[in-house]
Amino acid sequence: MTDVDVVVIGAGAAGLAAAKRLIAEGKSVQVLEAMDRIGGRAWTTSDWFGMPFDIGCAWLHAGDRNPFLADAHAHDWTLFVHDMGVDHLYFGDRRASEAEIAEMEAAEEALAAAIAAHDGPDDRLSSVIHACHALRAAATFGGPMDFAQDDDEISIADFNAAADLDPNYFTKEGFGALVARWGADVPVRTGCPVREVDWSGTGVRVAGEWGSVRGRAAILTVSPGVLAFEEILFTPRLPPAHLEAAFDLPMGLLTKIPLRIEGDRFGLQAFDDLLIERHARHDVFFLCFPFDTDLMVGFVGGDFAWEVEAAGKAAAVDFATDRLAAIFGSGVRKAVTAGHMTNWSGERWVRGAYAAARPGKAAARGVLAQSIGERLWCSGEHLAGPLIQTCGGARLSGEAVAGEVMRHLGHPARVVL
Numbered sequence: 001m002t003d004v005d006v007v008v009i010g011a012g013a014a015g016l017a018a019a020k021r022l023i024a025e026g027k028s029v030q031v032l033e034a035m036d037r038i039g040g041r042a043w044t045t046s047d048w049f050g051m052p053f054d055i056g057c058a059w060l061h062a063g064d065r066n067p068f069l070a071d072a073h074a075h076d077w078t079l080f081v082h083d084m085g086v087d088h089l090y091f092g093d094r095r096a097s098e099a100e101i102a103e104m105e106a107a108e109e110a111l112a113a114a115i116a117a118h119d120g121p122d123d124r125l126s127s128v129i130h131a132c133h134a135l136r137a138a139a140t141f142g143g144p145m146d147f148a149q150d151d152d153e154i155s156i157a158d159f160n161a162a163a164d165l166d167p168n169y170f171t172k173e174g175f176g177a178l179v180a181r182w183g184a185d186v187p188v189r190t191g192c193p194v195r196e197v198d199w200s201g202t203g204v205r206v207a208g209e210w211g212s213v214r215g216r217a218a219i220l221t222v223s224p225g226v227l228a229f230e231e232i233l234f235t236p237r238l239p240p241a242h243l244e245a246a247f248d249l250p251m252g253l254l255t256k257i258p259l260r261i262e263g264d265r266f267g268l269q270a271f272d273d274l275l276i277e278r279h280a281r282h283d284v285f286f287l288c289f290p291f292d293t294d295l296m297v298g299f300v301g302g303d304f305a306w307e308v309e310a311a312g313k314a315a316a317v318d319f320a321t322d323r324l325a326a327i328f329g330s331g332v333r334k335a336v337t338a339g340h341m342t343n344w345s346g347e348r349w350v351r352g353a354y355a356a357a358r359p360g361k362a363a364a365r366g367v368l369a370q371s372i373g374e375r376l377w378c379s380g381e382h383l384a385g386p387l388i389q390t391c392g393g394a395r396l397s398g399e400a401v402a403g404e405v406m407r408h409l410g411h412p413a414r415v416v417l
């Protein structure tokens with residue numbers, strides 16, 4: 001391998017975006033990816049149902065600011081503006097009354113206002129929810145379904161720093177497929193897990209079983225989960241503040257349990273949102289029949305998602321089927337002809353869905369964003385400003401960090417190590 005200006009570790013949206021920008025500016029770049037594909041958490045498969053299904057990101061959030069929307073239009077992706085709400089609400093197997101739905105909508109508004117108005121010291125999101133007496137159904141989306149963490153594990157300051165993600169576009173051909181197409185022109189070495197980063201000299205040396213490469217700088221786009229598990233040995237060790245910041249940004253989990261439903265649709269329409277509130281935060285949300293396909297996509301988030309993934313696919317499919325059968329009757333069991341479960345907790349090179357700061361630790365993102373010895377920079381969804389946790393945000397983070405690296409490198413295209 002030849003030496004390069006910049007080594008980019010990871011070929012998800014952030015790594016691909018950083019590489020694209022550096023290459024466009026004439027820098028030599030080596031992108032190293034542990035998996036055997038590009039895209040990271042953006043991954044569409046047709047293997048599960050014979051049609052595109054997003055195992056990772058699916059909605060182009062914040063469409064007015066999402067750089068992928070232009071690509072989606074350019075490639076004629078089929079888009080649907082999905083106004084996320086709750087069309088159908090159940091408490092266990094009991095359908096909520098009109099009055100209860102109105103109560104939940106009022107609670108949603110009150111809760112949003114209370115969270116935004118919070119000006120005390122940073123605390124758990126659950127403290128505001130309890131003080132606001134909001135219905136828990138109103139809080140389910142803010143916590144487990146959106147932030148992928150339970151409310152008592154979310155920092156209010158971190159939550160408030162995240163942007164409102166409307167408008168949300170859902171794609172028929174797949175968000176992962178869009179990212180793969182956009183990133184296809186980036187030269188990436190796949191199947192190359194990085195296990196060592198030596199930044200003791202003037203540049204960096206990045207190594208793994210596949211060999212090594214040297215660069216003047218490196219951009220680390222691995223998740224905080226991968227950093228915290230110390231999959232990569234840093235020499236010298238990462239500054240304590242950076243390592244602590246990775247621990248303070250633990251990965252939340254969101255698990256999809258898509259079911260193929262043939263025959264009866266139980267009166268549900270394409271793109272209906274169905275929320276089932278349950279004991280012990282075992283809530284489940286279903287996106288119904290997107291684009292009129294036969295799929296009902298179940299979602300569970302937060303601590304419960306770790307339990308669901310640990311129990312495995314068969315248990316997850318039974319869980320989702322049982323919840324629907326309890327509401328719509330035993331005919332559901334016959335109508336469900338296939339089911340799957342996403343398993344990001346078991347993906348060694350990600351270790352969860354996306355990061356959320358622990359209560360009181362919202363500043364961790366700012367710490368991790370600081371360069372390490374002006375040779376190493378972190379980037380990814382966890383450092384995407386108001387678009388944290390999103391794929392569009394990861395891309396913007398990669399582009400921004402590439403700009404910062406270029407300012408440090410100056411303009412000479414080649415490197416003396």
Ligand SMILES: Cc1cc2nc3c(=O)[nH]c(=O)nc-3n(C[C@H](O)[C@H](O)[C@H](O)COP(=O)(O)OP(=O)(O)OC[C@H]3O[C@@H](n4cnc5c(N)ncnc54)[C@H](O)[C@@H]3O)c2cc1C
Nearest residue numbers: 010012013014034040041057058059194349380381390391
């Ligand atoms: C279930 C789920 C649903 C989601 N839904 C949405 C959604 O609807 N909309 C949305 O915008 N976002 C969504 N997201 C979040 C979105 O997918 C991520 O924010 C985004 O894709 C992260 O991009 P990234 O480049 O920061 O990280 P990644 O995509 O994780 O890229 C990092 C890359 O680094 C690689 N890597 C890790 N360790 C090493 C190593 N040691 N050596 C080499 N390579 C390594 C990984 O394999 C990976 O490819 C969802 C995520 C999940 C899991």
